[in-house]
Amino acid sequence: MSTWIDIAALDSVPKRGARLIKTALGCVAVFRTGTDEVFALDNACPHKNGPLAEGIVHDKAVTCPLHNWVISLETGMVQGEDTGQVATYPARVVDGRITLDAAFLKQREVA
Numbered sequence: 001m002s003t004w005i006d007i008a009a010l011d012s013v014p015k016r017g018a019r020l021i022k023t024a025l026g027c028v029a030v031f032r033t034g035t036d037e038v039f040a041l042d043n044a045c046p047h048k049n050g051p052l053a054e055g056i057v058h059d060k061a062v063t064c065p066l067h068n069w070v071i072s073l074e075t076g077m078v079q080g081e082d083t084g085q086v087a088t089y090p091a092r093v094v095d096g097r098i099t100l101d102a103a104f105l106k107q108r109e110v111a
Helices: 102-107
Strands: 004-009 017-023 026-032 038-041 056-058 061-063 070-072 091-094 097-101
Touching: 004 017, 004 026, 004 102, 026 097, 038 091, 097 102
Parallel strands: none
Antiparallel strands: 004 097, 017 026, 026 038, 056 061, 061 070, 091 097
């Protein structure tokens, strides 16, 4: 059973941008595309733990600010010749508010 938690207003995350959101279950990088889709991932790039919330959002991907690795917002998979994956979490927008599935947040490893 899903338990969705309200974490922020959609407008608090800029279009084609991201925010690091602190929840009671830990921090999550929340991304908003130019078409108002939202995605939630761990904030650490699999290469050198670069802060993905500080990266550049384009289409449905984010480019890590440290070494330009491109990560799919949909799957968390590294794109291109590099390999690796970032954990993703179900996110949705309800009445202008971003919500995350708390059950998935609880399953993640403690940093």
